[in-house]
Amino acid sequence: MTVYNFSAGPAILPKPVLEKAQKEFLDYNGSQLSVMEMSHRSSIYEGIINEAEARLRKLMAIPDNYHVLFLQGGASLQFSMLPLNLAVGKKALYVNTGTWAEKAIEAAQSVPGVEVEVIASSEDKNFTYVPKITKEMVDQDAAYLHITTNETIGGIAFQEIPDAGVVPIIADMSSNILSNDYKVTDFGVIYGGAQKNIGPSGVTVVIIRDDLLNDEPVFAPMLDYRVQAKNKSMYNTPATYGIYIANLVFEWLEDLGGVPAILKANQEKAQLLYDAIDTSPIFSSPIAKEDRSINNIPFVTGNAEWDKEFNQIALAANMQNLKGHRSVGGMRASLYNAFPKEGVVALVDLMKKFEEEKAGK
Amino acid sequence: MTVYNFSAGPAILPKPVLEKAQKEFLDYNGSQLSVMEMSHRSSIYEGIINEAEARLRKLMAIPDNYHVLFLQGGASLQFSMLPLNLAVGKKALYVNTGTWAEKAIEAAQSVPGVEVEVIASSEDKNFTYVPKITKEMVDQDAAYLHITTNETIGGIAFQEIPDAGVVPIIADMSSNILSNDYKVTDFGVIYGGAQKNIGPSGVTVVIIRDDLLNDEPVFAPMLDYRVQAKNKSMYNTPATYGIYIANLVFEWLEDLGGVPAILKANQEKAQLLYDAIDTSPIFSSPIAKEDRSINNIPFVTGNAEWDKEFNQIALAANMQNLKGHRSVGGMRASLYNAFPKEGVVALVDLMKKFEEEKAGK
Numbered sequence: 001m002t003v004y005n006f007s008a009g010p011a012i013l014p015k016p017v018l019e020k021a022q023k024e025f026l027d028y029n030g031s032q033l034s035v036m037e038m039s040h041r042s043s044i045y046e047g048i049i050n051e052a053e054a055r056l057r058k059l060m061a062i063p064d065n066y067h068v069l070f071l072q073g074g075a076s077l078q079f080s081m082l083p084l085n086l087a088v089g090k091k092a093l094y095v096n097t098g099t100w101a102e103k104a105i106e107a108a109q110s111v112p113g114v115e116v117e118v119i120a121s122s123e124d125k126n127f128t129y130v131p132k133i134t135k136e137m138v139d140q141d142a143a144y145l146h147i148t149t150n151e152t153i154g155g156i157a158f159q160e161i162p163d164a165g166v167v168p169i170i171a172d173m174s175s176n177i178l179s180n181d182y183k184v185t186d187f188g189v190i191y192g193g194a195q196k197n198i199g200p201s202g203v204t205v206v207i208i209r210d211d212l213l214n215d216e217p218v219f220a221p222m223l224d225y226r227v228q229a230k231n232k233s234m235y236n237t238p239a240t241y242g243i244y245i246a247n248l249v250f251e252w253l254e255d256l257g258g259v260p261a262i263l264k265a266n267q268e269k270a271q272l273l274y275d276a277i278d279t280s281p282i283f284s285s286p287i288a289k290e291d292r293s294i295n296n297i298p299f300v301t302g303n304a305e306w307d308k309e310f311n312q313i314a315l316a317a318n319m320q321n322l323k324g325h326r327s328v329g330g331m332r333a334s335l336y337n338a339f340p341k342e343g344v345v346a347l348v349d350l351m352k353k354f355e356e357e358k359a360g361k
Numbered sequence: 362m363t364v365y366n367f368s369a370g371p372a373i374l375p376k377p378v379l380e381k382a383q384k385e386f387l388d389y390n391g392s393q394l395s396v397m398e399m400s401h402r403s404s405i406y407e408g409i410i411n412e413a414e415a416r417l418r419k420l421m422a423i424p425d426n427y428h429v430l431f432l433q434g435g436a437s438l439q440f441s442m443l444p445l446n447l448a449v450g451k452k453a454l455y456v457n458t459g460t461w462a463e464k465a466i467e468a469a470q471s472v473p474g475v476e477v478e479v480i481a482s483s484e485d486k487n488f489t490y491v492p493k494i495t496k497e498m499v500d501q502d503a504a505y506l507h508i509t510t511n512e513t514i515g516g517i518a519f520q521e522i523p524d525a526g527v528v529p530i531i532a533d534m535s536s537n538i539l540s541n542d543y544k545v546t547d548f549g550v551i552y553g554g555a556q557k558n559i560g561p562s563g564v565t566v567v568i569i570r571d572d573l574l575n576d577e578p579v580f581a582p583m584l585d586y587r588v589q590a591k592n593k594s595m596y597n598t599p600a601t602y603g604i605y606i607a608n609l610v611f612e613w614l615e616d617l618g619g620v621p622a623i624l625k626a627n628q629e630k631a632q633l634l635y636d637a638i639d640t641s642p643i644f645s646s647p648i649a650k651e652d653r654s655i656n657n658i659p660f661v662t663g664n665a666e667w668d669k670e671f672n673q674i675a676l677a678a679n680m681q682n683l684k685g686h687r688s689v690g691g692m693r694a695s696l697y698n699a700f701p702k703e704g705v706v707a708l709v710d711l712m713k714k715f716e717e718e719k720a721g722k
Contacts, residue, residue, distance in 0.1 A: 003393040007400040010601055015387075018395050022386040026379050032364040032679075034379050036561040036606070039368040039682050072433040072563060073583055076597035080581030110580045195598055200397040202433060202563040202600030219471045220441030222434055236437035237556055239563030239600060240371055245397070318393075321400050 004343035007321035008152050008296060008334040009175070010195040015338075017248040035244045040237050048244050049233065055250035059258055062184050062207060067229040069206040070243050074193040075100070075174045077223075078204065079107035082170060082189065085214040085225050087143035088113040093167070094146045096121035097130060098154035099327065104146055104172060119145070127154045129288035133162035144168050144188060150176035150293050152196075153325045155285075155332070157293040161186040168212060176295050177205065178253065179337055181263050188212050196295070197337045199246035202239045253337065262337050269335045269344045270294035276348040282306070282355055300330030307331065310354055317350055319343070365704035368682035369513050369657060369695040370536070371556040376699075378609040396605045401598050409605050410594065416611035420619055423545050423568055428590040430567040431604050435554040436461070436535045438584075439565065440468035443531060443550065446575040446586050448504035449474040454528070455507045457482035458491060459515035460688065465507055465533060480506070488515045490649035494523035505529045505549060511537035511654050513557075514686045516646075516693070518654040522547040529573060537656050538566065540627055540698055542620050549573050557656070558698045560607035563600045614698065623698050630696045630705045631655035637709040643667070643716055661691030668692065671715055678711055680704070 005012040028035050031044060038045040053068045062068060071077075083092050087108070094105045096118050108116045119138065120131035138145055145164045150157040152175040161169060161182060168188025177192040184190065189208045195201035208225055218224040227235055256262060274292065277285045277299050285292070285299050301307050307330045314322045314331070324330040333347060366373040389396050392405055399406040414429045423429060432438075444453050448469070455466045457479050469477045480499065481492035499506055506525045511518040513536040522530060522543060529549025538553040545551065550569045556562035569586055579585040588596055617623060635653065638646045638660050646653070646660050662668050668691045675683045675692070685691040694708060 005394060005398055007398065007403075010397060010399060010401060010598065012398050013395065018387050018397075022383055025383040025386060026376075033366060033681075034374065036371060036379075037366055037368065037373050038371060040371060040562065042368075042682065072435070072438075072600075074433070074597045077433075077581070077583040080583060084581075107581065110578075110582075112580060193598060195601075200600075200602045201401065201598040202603055217471075219473060220438070220445075220468065221471075222438040222441060236435045237371065237554060237562040239433075239561075239603070240556075241561045241603070242563055242600070320394075321403065 001318050002342070003318045003320060004346060005320050006333050006339070006343070008196075008325070008332065009193070010201045011334060011336050012338045013199070013245070014249060014252045017245065017252050020248055021245060036241045038240065040234060040240050045240060048247055049238070052243050052247035052250060055247060055254060056205070059178060059250060059253060060184050060207070065210045066184060067208050067210065067213075069208065069225070069228050070233045070238050070246070071204045071206055071228060072202060072239055074201070074204055075172050075191060076103070078172070078191045078206065079104045080111060081223050081225070082144075082146070083108040083111040083114040084218055084223060086212060087111070090143040091115040091117055091139060091141065092144055092146065093117050093119050093138060093142045095119065095131060095133060095148070096123060097148050097156060098122070098127035098151040100151055100153070100172060100174070101148040104148065108146075122156070126286070127151065127156065128286045130156050130158055130291040133164070135163045135165045138164045138167050140165050140167060142167050144170045146170045146172070148172045149180070149182065150295055152296050152334075153328060155287050155293045155296045155298040156291045157295070159290065168209065176293070178259060179262060179266055179295055181259050194242060194246055196334075199249050200242045203242035203246055265341070266294045266335065266337065269339065269341050270297060272341070272344045272348055273297055273333055273335070276351050280351065280355060282358055283351055295336055296332060296334050298324055298328055298330060298332040300324070304329065306358065313354065314347070314350060317346070319347060319350070322347075362679050363703075364679045364681060365707060366681050367694050367700070367704070369557070369686070369693065370554070371562045372695060372697050373699045374560070374606070375610060375613045378606065378613050381609055382606060397602045399601065401595060401601050406601060409608055410599070413604050413608035413611060416608060416615060417566070420539060420611060420614060421545055421568070426571045427545060428569050428571065428574075430569065430586070430589050431594045431599050431607070432565045432567055432589060433563060433600055435562070435565055436533050436552060437464065439533070439552045439567065440465045441472060442584050442586070443507070444469040444472040444475040445579055445584060447573060448472070451504040452476040452478055452500060452502065453505055453507065454478050454480050454499060454503045456480065456492060456494060456509070457484060458509050458517060459483070459488035459512040461512055461514070461533060461535070462509040465509065469507075483517070487647070488512065488517065489647045491517050491519055491652040494525070496524045496526045499525045499528050501526050501528060503528050505531045507531045507533070509533045510541070510543065511656055513657050513695070514689060516648050516654045516657045516659040517652045518656070520651065529570065537654070539614060539620060540623060540656055542624050555603060555607055557695075560610050561603045564603035564607055626702070627655045627696065627698065630700065630702050631658060633702070633705045633709055634658050634694055634696070637712050641712065641716060643719055644712055656697055657693060657695050659685055659689055659691060659693040661685070665690065667719065674715065675708070675711060678707070680708060680711070
């Protein structure tokens with residue numbers, strides 16, 4: 001029986017990528033070495049990381065004045081690195097859209113010398129919508145405006161990137177990078193953990209505009225964007241194998257037709273599930289329709305017992321990791337790039353059966 | 362023709378480990394999921410990381426009052442994290458034994474509020490020996506004494522751990538962890554990048570005594586040992602796949618007979634090469650005999666042209682990554698746990714042939 005993996009991350013990877021990686025696991029390209037065993041300074045490995053960068057640049061249309069870095073530590077380390085590099089002695093603006101935005105805000109507040117201002121929040125409605133940002137709300141002297149383009153737990157996403165005037169927008173794009181067609185030039189910095197749409201956990205992609213590299217060195221070279229950019233992600237040994245898998249995922253996405261093609265597929269998958277939710281007598285989504293994420297779709301029955309029961313039935317039908325985050329409850333379907341449409345169809349079928357069973361109860 | 366991979370890191374991994382990982386690459390234990398695709402919070406993945414910790418505890422006889430963490434960022438991030446957590450407002454003592462010790466010293470000097478004192482150095486003889494440390498040299502009020510147990514580039518290693526009195530010893534053990542039989546209880550903190558004796562790059566092992574966890578929170582949760590220990594390496598998503606491979610390497614080492622068995626094998630491999638060097642009319646080692654590393658063995662002919670020629674011959678004979686570090690020149694054989702004795706025999710044969718060819722020239 002097919003397993004459908006709805007995990008929010010680490011998440012499902014494209015089967016052809018895994019098959020190719022398995023095939024060359026012990027012998028990459030006739031080298032008789034596993035990619036894991038290669039010196040990061042070897043020409044063969046440099047070919048891999050350079051290819052990964054070139055592919056990502058092409059997929060996202062990243063201009064030459066942006067650096068592409070493959071770092072470690074996840075978005076969580078970026079939450080601290082960003083203000084440390086860009087906002088000491090300055091003001092940093094944040095939009096609070098839920099769990100992950102809050103984590104970024106808290107981390108910035110702990111960096112000495114950074115003045116954090118939350119200019120908008122959707123906390124008043126339990127983070128079920130994306131607050132409107134106008135240029136007038138953005139202090140034009142601020143170091144940056146930080147947004148979370150997609151809230152993995154809450155299930156809301158920025159459909160349009162606000163106009164922040166001269167202030168660079170910094171985006172935690174962990175859960176919808178390469179899944180949405182945002183324009184890189186709308187951002188000063190884009191960052192994200194790899195473990196949703198890119199590859200295994202342990203790789204963090206940072207795309208940073210050249211003029212935003214810190215002027216003053218940061219106390220720790222590993223946390224210093226200028227040092228990392230100057231060394232092209234090789235200040236120390238990067239997560240070599242994860243970057244190799246990312247390169248294969250980029251290749252797979254290229255072959256599929258790139259971001260426009262995957263966006264269309266993702267929209268179709270999401271629409272299937274949202275239609276089922278919106279026409280359901282028992283399932284519902286708390287999220288404002290215009291702000292819904294196509295990548296993370298939380299839904300509930302409004303009855304904790306039924307939620308539990310549905311989660312059990314789904315698990316028994318080999319639908320894994322569908323249970324909602326403990327802070328939200330209910331169910332959450334994470335439909336990243338590699339998630340197959342058939343899995344959504346199977347989930348919708350199961351929802352219909354559950355509705356019939358519960359009808360009139 | 363067999364490839365022998367003398368890389369200093371990322372380095373050769375045990376073939377049985379790679380074969381097992383390849384076999385279950387697409388389907389771990391009947392789950393129909395790759396380990397890469399598993400939520401780090403799933404019970405199946407928790408089983409893996411818990412097993413990895415338990416195995417490492419057993420292999421190194423790590424007592425219960427030490428935490429075992431699987432972090433990211435390599436030893437290079439630890440160079441900054443350690444003083445940040447343990448030595449702000451205090452004095453931190455360092456022993457300078459070469460390239461990697463110097464990196465640790467420089468990073469500590471950049472952490473505000475840390476007073477760094479280098480209490481011993483072998484710089485006077487180009488880092489070809491390990492300086493003697495006596496208790497009298499160790500300021501008993503210092504936060505810690507930092508040593509680099511094995512210099513990957515220089516090729517020297519601590520054969521005995523000094524007595525630092527009440528001051529905890531902190532060791533960068535990146536290149537000889539699990540390869541030497543040091544006693545964990547001689548250290549306050551042991552840390553190391555995984556990419557030599559443990560697994561792929563991107564995993565950093567930190568073994569820290571409970572009483573050394575920082576009292577004051579560090580400005581960034583990801584850099585805070587107490588936060589990482591409290592969350593059992595899961596404050597955010599760890600490098601899940603790398604930890605899985607580490608677990609397989611630990612299992613392989615257990616099956617071989619653990620650290621005592623591998624130490625014996627490593628000593629035999631090193632002895633073969635050192636004997637060849639010491640009896641050679643043209644090859645030589647600059648390192649004091651009593652301080653020689655069994656893991657990284659640099660050697661030279663004293664003639665830059667011959668070094669170049671030998672490196673080319675070795676490469677043609679499928680001996681990869683034998684070229685010495687650019688800062689040292691010559692050759693360097695990195696003989697980690699997974700490196701086979703046959704590779705050393707082949708290298709020694711090649712050296713003999715080269716000697717014959719050059720005899721009398």
